[in-house]
Amino acid sequence: MSSEFLSGVVEGFYGRPWGQQLRLDYADILCQLGLNSFLYAPKADPFLRRQWQNDWPAAEWRQLLELSRHYAAAGLRFGIGLSPFQLYAGYGTLEQRRLRGKIQRLNELEAPLLAVLFDDMPGDQADLAGRQAEIVADIEHWTTAARLLVCPTYYSFDPVLERHFGPRPASYWAELGHLLPAGVDVFWTGNEVCSKSILARDVARARAALGRPLVLWDNYPVNDGALRSRHLYLEPLAQRPEYAADALRGHFCNPMIQGLCSVPALLGLARLYAGERAAGDDVPGAILGAAAWQQLQRDSALFRDQGLDMPEKRRSDLEALYRTLPGPAAVEVVRWLRGEDAFDPACLTD
Structure with missing residues (x-):
């Protein structure tokens, strides 16, 4: 083989x-x-x-x-x-x-x-x-x-x-x-x-x-x-x-x-x-779109550390912001912020 x-x-x-x-x-x-x-x-x-x-x-x-x-x-x-x-x-x-x-x-x-x-x-x-x-x-x-x-x-x-x-x-x-x-x-x-x-x-x-x-x-x-x-x-x-x-x-x-x-x-x-x-470092921007990638870099620590447990007002504001950004990567973030990708609590990875 x-x-x-x-x-x-x-x-x-x-x-x-x-x-x-x-x-x-x-x-x-x-x-x-x-x-x-x-x-x-x-x-x-x-x-x-x-x-x-x-x-x-x-x-x-x-x-x-x-x-x-x-x-x-x-x-x-x-x-x-x-x-x-x-x-x-x-x-x-x-x-x-x-x-x-x-x-x-x-x-x-x-x-x-x-x-x-x-x-x-x-x-x-x-x-x-x-x-x-x-x-x-x-x-x-x-x-x-x-x-x-x-x-x-x-x-x-x-x-x-x-x-x-x-x-x-x-x-x-x-x-x-x-x-x-x-x-x-x-x-x-x-x-x-x-x-x-x-x-x-x-x-x-x-x-x-x-x-x-x-x-x-x-x-x-x-x-x-x-x-x-x-x-x-x-x-x-x-x-x-x-x-x-x-x-x-x-x-x-x-x-x-x-x-x-x-x-x-x-x-x-x-x-x-x-x-x-x-x-190179420019590849994510080329794939995700420059605007979405720039915003994701700003929100990276927040999404990693607090995630959907962030204050509700902050979550609502971010959802509205990502809705204005072009491209499917921003759509992924909107789905996630809306809680549409939540999963079964019995999942092994937790």
Whole structure:
């Protein structure tokens, strides 16, 4: 499988997913930032998760085909994140046949990336690692994707995962790392589900636990939780490790529901890996519009620290102000200020 370092965006959040036009626009955005990959994995797509055995309606399938072709034409890596919900709890002949059919359907996209996501599912199962590795080995045999990635059920050292999904089986990480096919990449979010920092020693610790290099699934600037959805995170990604060939094989950021407003945060990711191709400080203004970007810079600390808990008068005044600004980025802010992007308080990220 391909060894290219992957850097880009995973649309992997809960809540309202991005629209098709925004996903198409992100091909140009990633090129401007100097990043190379986009992974489609919204939790709200039932045909990736709870209804994974079923096919997409014709119109939605055409959109996925359009995305794959669009990213290929832009020279970018496009992929799908499949979350076959709790398949490992009963993986028999029937389930294997259904999974093979799904992979064969995904092969029609001709997408170079395929991710198998076991995140945010019950994991209190003694043979969890072995069952998941068996599923992934089958998928590796069937898929035509150039790169296969896996998100473990326990994808961080954060104890919140065991509180939500049950005790982690003994030696889960070591067994999974040993049993997965050699070319398969493993996602990791850091010491926490939403890590404030990820240091080189954190990556080394996780690499030692799994016995193989990692791909970071960075839950910044994502804001899909009951608390985080009340804030916008506009500062460039920071406090992250430099690239190390023996430890990292990729780094994806999980963006906000507000896709255009996520661009400033992605500058930090671009600067880590894009080198001379990294975007300059003028790129957010070119993408978001100069007026919207200037105003967002003024409001960045307020949106980060107080968010929707700011005084009601201030919130009302800002909503009126952003309504006057041109472009879809300002529209994203208006929706957020109106509380239209609030989310279920049971979300794991909080």
